[in-house]
Amino acid sequence: MSVIETKDLRKQYGSVEALKGVTLQVEPGQIYGLLGHNGAGKSTMVKILLGIVKKTDGDAYLLGSEVGTTDIRKKVGYLPEDHQFPGYHTGVSLLHFYGELYGMSRPDRIKRMDEALDIVGLKKRAKSKIKTYSKGMKQRLGIAQAFFHDPEVIFLDEPTDGVDPAGRREIRELLQTLKGEGRTIFVNTHLLAEVEMMADRVAFIHQGELVRQGTVAEITRRANRFEIGLEKGTPFPVQEVRDAGFKVEMAEGKAEVELADGQSIDPVLEMLWANGLKLRHLVEQKLTLEDVFMKLVEGSNPGGKKGVRVARPVAARRID
Amino acid sequence: MLRNFIAVMKDSFREARNGWILQTLLILIVLFLLVVFSTSVRPLSFAEQVEHELGIWKILFQFEPTTGRPQVAIENANPKNEGEPWTGGGEFDLSVTFATYKDYESARAFFLPGRSVGRFIRLPVDAKRTEEFLSLNGALKGVSVTDVTPEVDKPKKPAKDEEQKEGGKSSDGAKPVKLRFHVTTAGSGYADKLDWPHELTVFFVVNTGFQRPARSMAYYCQNYVVNGLGGWVFCLVGTIVTAGFIPNLLRKGALDLVIAKPIGRVGLLVYKYVGGLIFFLILVTTAVLGMLLAVGVRTGVWSATFLSVIPLLTLQFAILYSVSTLFGVLTRNALVAIMATLLSWGLFFLIGLVADSVYSRERVVAEVAKQTAEGKTVWLDEDGNPIPQDKVMERLDPNAPLFGFIPYSTAPVWKIVHFVSPRTVQLDTWSGKVIAQGVLSERGMKERGWDLNLPATLGEVIAVNLGFITLMLGLASWRFATRDP
Numbered sequence: 004m005s006v007i008e009t010k011d012l013r014k015q016y017g018s019v020e021a022l023k024g025v026t027l028q029v030e031p032g033q034i035y036g037l038l039g040h041n042g043a044g045k046s047t048m049v050k051i052l053l054g055i056v057k058k059t060d061g062d063a064y065l066l067g068s069e070v071g072t073t074d075i076r077k078k079v080g081y082l083p084e085d086h087q088f089p090g091y092h093t094g095v096s097l098l099h100f101y102g103e104l105y106g107m108s109r110p111d112r113i114k115r116m117d118e119a120l121d122i123v124g125l126k127k128r129a130k131s132k133i134k135t136y137s138k139g140m141k142q143r144l145g146i147a148q149a150f151f152h153d154p155e156v157i158f159l160d161e162p163t164d165g166v167d168p169a170g171r172r173e174i175r176e177l178l179q180t181l182k183g184e185g186r187t188i189f190v191n192t193h194l195l196a197e198v199e200m201m202a203d204r205v206a207f208i209h210q211g212e213l214v215r216q217g218t219v220a221e222i223t224r225r226a227n228r229f230e231i232g233l234e235k236g237t238p239f240p241v242q243e244v245r246d247a248g249f250k251v252e253m254a255e256g257k258a259e260v261e262l263a264d265g266q267s268i269d270p271v272l273e274m275l276w277a278n279g280l281k282l283r284h285l286v287e288q289k290l291t292l293e294d295v296f297m298k299l300v301e302g303s304n305p306g307g308k309k310g311v312r313v314a315r316p317v318a319a320r321r322i323d
Numbered sequence: 324m325l326r327n328f329i330a331v332m333k334d335s336f337r338e339a340r341n342g343w344i345l346q347t348l349l350i351l352i353v354l355f356l357l358v359v360f361s362t363s364v365r366p367l368s369f370a371e372q373v374e375h376e377l378g379i380w381k382i383l384f385q386f387e388p389t390t391g392r393p394q395v396a397i398e399n400a401n402p403k404n405e406g407e408p409w410t411g412g413g414e415f416d417l418s419v420t421f422a423t424y425k426d427y428e429s430a431r432a433f434f435l436p437g438r439s440v441g442r443f444i445r446l447p448v449d450a451k452r453t454e455e456f457l458s459l460n461g462a463l464k465g466v467s468v469t470d471v472t473p474e475v476d477k478p479k480k481p482a483k484d485e486e487q488k489e490g491g492k493s494s495d496g497a498k499p500v501k502l503r504f505h506v507t508t509a510g511s512g513y514a515d516k517l518d519w520p521h522e523l524t525v526f527f528v529v530n531t532g533f534q535r536p537a538r539s540m541a542y543y544c545q546n547y548v549v550n551g552l553g554g555w556v557f558c559l560v561g562t563i564v565t566a567g568f569i570p571n572l573l574r575k576g577a578l579d580l581v582i583a584k585p586i587g588r589v590g591l592l593v594y595k596y597v598g599g600l601i602f603f604l605i606l607v608t609t610a611v612l613g614m615l616l617a618v619g620v621r622t623g624v625w626s627a628t629f630l631s632v633i634p635l636l637t638l639q640f641a642i643l644y645s646v647s648t649l650f651g652v653l654t655r656n657a658l659v660a661i662m663a664t665l666l667s668w669g670l671f672f673l674i675g676l677v678a679d680s681v682y683s684r685e686r687v688v689a690e691v692a693k694q695t696a697e698g699k700t701v702w703l704d705e706d707g708n709p710i711p712q713d714k715v716m717e718r719l720d721p722n723a724p725l726f727g728f729i730p731y732s733t734a735p736v737w738k739i740v741h742f743v744s745p746r747t748v749q750l751d752t753w754s755g756k757v758i759a760q761g762v763l764s765e766r767g768m769k770e771r772g773w774d775l776n777l778p779a780t781l782g783e784v785i786a787v788n789l790g791f792i793t794l795m796l797g798l799a800s801w802r803f804a805t806r807d808p
């Protein structure tokens with residue numbers, strides 16, 4: 004059984020079509036990344052699954068139940084984007100409050116409390132009022148409350164928002180741990196580099212439509228570019244390979260061979276052997292998720308406003 | 324479901340005590356209660372009580388020349404039952420001194436012009452009238468009076484010439500008239516010790532000279548201080564403080580967190596509403612329990628019925644908070660919620676006030692009509708002349724404008740509007756009556772008109788108010804549940 008399943012899911016906010024028929028499935032035990040630009044419809048997707056907003060059309064199931072069922076949410080954790088915790092709570096009292104809403108008994112809550120706060124690194128400040136927390140601390144608390152009640156599925160909407168680089172790494176590791184415990188994790192983000200490091204499967208959503216999905220390996224493999232280096236001092240037979248119908252470029256003493264559709268790198272390698280050349284370096288070049296995404300977006304929007312898109316945070320935030 | 328409810332209650336309590344307003348108010352309540360605890364009351368002696376009953380007359384005598392301005396004094400007071408002067412009565416001498424014979428004459432002819440009660444008032448000029456005078460307010464029971472004025476002092480009309488020389492030094496006419504009556508009473512109108520006038524001391528030692536039945540003092544504390552002042556202040560502060568609770572819950576970023584939890588939206592809103600009442604409930608419970616204790620310890624008047632003020636006042640606030648909740652859901656703005664609530668509060672109050680005056684007008688007219696028809700009652704005009712039966716209604720003017728400016732023809736509209744709007748005024752009146760029933764004696768109840776029937780039963784008032792609250796919450800829930808956040 005899929006943990007999450009949607010069929011032709013649509014959502015209309017007044018005249019804005021936030022989702023235009025999204026069909027996806029998330030299998031148990033995965034980290035699933037939903038990627039897209041600002042306003043693509045990522046949060047809308049998650050909010051529908053959690054019953055926060057109502058779908059306009061289509062089907063959506065969470066753990067086998069129609070979305071909007073109150074009880075099923077007991078098994079679900081959620082970190083909303085731009086969340087604001089009630090300032091009058093402390094970290095501890097908030098976890099107690101939410102834990103109670105999730106039906107946890109008091110001994111259970113007390114048992115989990117230290118561990119959860121420790122995992123997100125909030126132990127020291129756990130008894131201070133939330134209004135005294137920094138943005139990153141609030142985000143950590145947000146993550147803690149999302150897994151505190153031992154949920155089967157965890158939805159994280161921009162989980163690393165506002166967290167420093169070290170914290171981001173910690174979060175990535177935490178997600179791996181949670182996944183290791185058999186939970187399914189659904190992450191919304193526009194930080195492609197980040198999701199590339201942690202997700203098993205990703206889906207690209209663009210202007211309300213799912214444009215691509217698959218495992219990270221599948222999606223990034225398709226570069227069809229090989230970097231070939233020979234033993235020092237032996238020149239690469241550029242012309243010969245070109246004559247065989249391959250595109251070759253030399254860069255820093257290495258050859259970059261680009262394959263056309265249907266071509267394989269094997270004939271090139273055979274050619275090198277036949278010439279008695281000694282191979283020292285062969286790498287299949289991968290695309291980053293961002294490369295793939297930019298291509299997809301351009302493809303879905305021919306002659307589109309490329310310049311505008313490059314300026315968006317997708318590119319701007321990659322550095323960290 | 325119960326667990327969710329408890330969780331939201333705890334959360335609301337946390338929210339209520341956030342920001343120190345609750346704590347500040349609680350401290351103020353405690354300080355006030357400490358003042359009440361610093362008081363003590365002492366029952367008056369028999370002589371003091373008779374003096375006390377004459378108190379208001381002494382003031383009248385001083386300022387109203389037509390009374391002849393007598394000096395009255397109690398002498399040789401002797402209760403039959405020293406330890407419990409409220410039973411058994413006793414005896415005393417009443418000396419009444421008029422400065423001149425003319426003053427004495429004036430007192431004999433006393434009559435307050437234009438004031439109908441004046442006609443029934445008799446001043447102590449002879450044994451019979453003194454008996455009426457002393458019996459007037461019902462505080463002395465079984466009064467019997469004998470004239471013991473010494474023969475030499477018996478008032479004599481001075482000779483004509485002497486009268487003309489009024490003010491002359493040695494003339495009879497200028498001589499004061501000294502009357503003396505021996506009075507025996509069989510008991511008092513006070514039901515028991517607590518109903519008997521007591522004197523109030525504050526701050527342990529400061530004697531205020533304030534004399535009232537202990538029951539009345541308890542009534543002032545419970546009805547005017549807690550139910551009146553306290554209720555008003557708590558409602559006002561409560562409205563302002565709690566108006567932010569719902570908008571806070573619905574704030575962008577806060578709502579998603581909560582509604583993603585396994586709790587239904589209607590449940591969440593209703594629990595949050597009940598949670599908002601906690602703020603008020605804490606204040607009112609502290610004030611009521613504290614005052615119950617303070618009054619009980621200091622006066623000996625213990626009234627368990629006072630406890631019912633906790634739910635009654637909370638219901639009063641619940642009405643306001645339901646308006647606040649609806650506007651909080653509609654606008655997500657605390658300020659708008661406060662304004663809307665205060666305006667509605669004023670509106671309900673005005674509607675209640677006008678409707679009450681319609682009801683009391685109807686009651687008076689019906690009573691007069693009934694008594695007139697029975698023919699047993701004769702109505703008098705300002706000059707004391709009987710009014711013909713067919714002219715009684717005309718003089719009563721049953722269709723005069725309400726409060727002098729609202730045309731009486733609008734009465735049915737007021738009645739309908741009032742019937743369906745929350746009964747804040749009637750609820751308040753009922754709180755007063757319930758308090759009165761707990762502390763006052765039958766005499767005290769009558770004195771304040773609490774023996775009369777109220778226009779609506781408590782059950783009806785509560786039902787209409789609960790209906791209103793349900794409507795407000797229903798609308799709010801409907802809006803909350805059907806709209807995307």
Ligand SMILES: Nc1ncnc2c1ncn2[C@@H]1O[C@H](COP(=O)(O)OP(=O)(O)OP(=O)(O)O)[C@@H](O)[C@H]1O
Pocket residue numbers: 016017019020021039040041042043044045046047048084193807808
């Ligand atoms: N409550 C709402 N009312 C109207 N339009 C909305 C509402 N919420 C979202 N939208 C619109 O729906 C579209 C998708 O929004 P959504 O929040 O799902 O995007 P997102 O992918 O999460 O973006 P971001 O990365 O900025 O968080 C946007 O055009 C947005 O303006």
Ligand SMILES: [Mg+2]
Pocket residue numbers: 045046047084160
């Ligand atoms: Mg979003």
